[in-house]
Amino acid sequence: MSGFAPAGDPVIPDYGQASDCVINNGFFCTDWFASQWSTVFWPPLVDHIYMVLIAVVVGFLIAFTAALIAYRKKWLAGPIGVAATFLYTLPPLALFQLLVPFTGLTLLTVEIALVCFTLVIIFQAVLAGLAAVPDDVKRSAVGMGLDTKQLMLKVELPLALPSIISGLRIATVLTVSVATIAAFVVDSGLGSPILKAVSSPFNTQFIAAGALAVLLAFVLDGLLVLIGRILTPWTRVRI
């Protein structure tokens, strides 16, 4: 946990013999990337994954609960939606500024801001999924004697799953990207090698970190697609 806007350590390592690529500050120096992987890239990547997972999981729990409440008490759907949208529209950097006096330059500050960002997406996705459950399916379920809880667990939630998963995908990809600015608050995540590289002219560091963030977004998105496929086998069958 170093200070706000950490000043870079020497970015271009001066030990060993630098390759031509490094000396000429080439677009991307594979050899340097490989040699720095375990110190400059791997730890921030792991931090980044944690940061994103915590934000998405906490955001999901809050937004999902809020969506269930809004689904039961329709009059709450509007106000909750507006509140969530408000949090979404706050610029994350401004939110950091707002939070730092209370929660300090900590991971908590970052997570609060990230969670705020995911809420509206997940909330709307859950609500839209529940609203899209066909009326005749609900009517036959209730008509057969399912109670409210059984209707929710056996029918409404499973059928809302495709929509919930798409919401999670968007929220996750977005969080991977937004989490890079967490480096303004804590020296953690893929944002910090990027931020450090900004203060030096060395290309490979921020290109590699940026590419890792993009890759991470793709991988997490792919994982969610896979989970969705496993959880919703009926959506893939066609005669």
Add this chain to the structure above:
Amino acid sequence: MTESATTTMPATSTARSTRNSSIVFDNVTKTYPGQTAHALDSLSIEVRSGELVCLVGPSGGGKTTALQLVNRLVDLSSGEIRIGDTNIMDLSPIELRRTIGYAIQQSGLFPHYTVAENIATVPTILKWDRKRIEARTKELLELVGLTPVENWLKRYPGQLSGGQQQRVGIARALAADPPVMLMDEPFGALDPITRVAVQDEFLDIHRAVGKTTLFVTHDIDEAIKMADRIAILKPGGLLAQYDTPAEVLARPADDFVAEFLGAERGLKRLALTTVAEVLAAGRDRRGSSPVAAAAGSTEAGNPVSAAEWPEVSATMTLREALSLVSAAHAQGARVMDAGSHLGDVTLHELICPPADDPARTTEGARI
């Protein structure tokens, strides 16, 4: 051992119920909140145990409302509904619904459940054991003609045709062996050919299991074909007539019913009698000379002689037979059954079936 014997023999559960499972509407009125007109107005009818009653009428006539009052998807405004001797308000809605089979248009199947899981819905929430559910599911798929059952169990509704979905919907409604079935235009979305096939199967099932059935349809032909009795509702939820198909067709209670039955009312009536019945009645009348009717063919310069009359099968309705006779420009038809000639029926017999004549039906009943 005893335990497994009872759970693997679910066939007995589809046996005709001897309990009283009539559905009685006693002066039932429903007005939806914020509406001045009644959706259903003082309806009093009884669907007797084992009877299949069709509720017909124009769209907005209150058919669906009447049905949903029974399983309490809609709350009564006034009046009383009883199933057997139990007032439906004496049970919790959940308890009540689990004793009523419910099938609706578009089947209402759960798209995320396989066929087997769909059928097992109510048995599962009733916590039947797995073996019993499995056996019951297979038995029901056989009953609705989806065989071999192994081919169907694991499919999703999205992999079935409309007719197959409706069959599964019926199986699901029958799953926990409810004494009473409510069906809301279950075949309404099917193409005509599939509809006829599913209607025939459902009639067979109904005869086999004898559930008290209230069946909503806007299709009067479906009602005539299926119903023991027809209840006709008019706009405003008023009962216009409640009687057997033959009576309704022969003596519509008022202009609304006559108009609802349509200009082909006379022809529709012919769909209630089979050629075999006319043949039998004709034999009674003429002694046992089946070809005596051929005399009719010499009238009016008829171009087709009795020997060339079109062949009809004994199980055809008079309406179908008449259609063939008309197409062949004949004065009658030869009745065939599995290649053998049972006798002939004349045009006159086809259009004036014996069932029309009250004197003869009573006479027939006495014999």
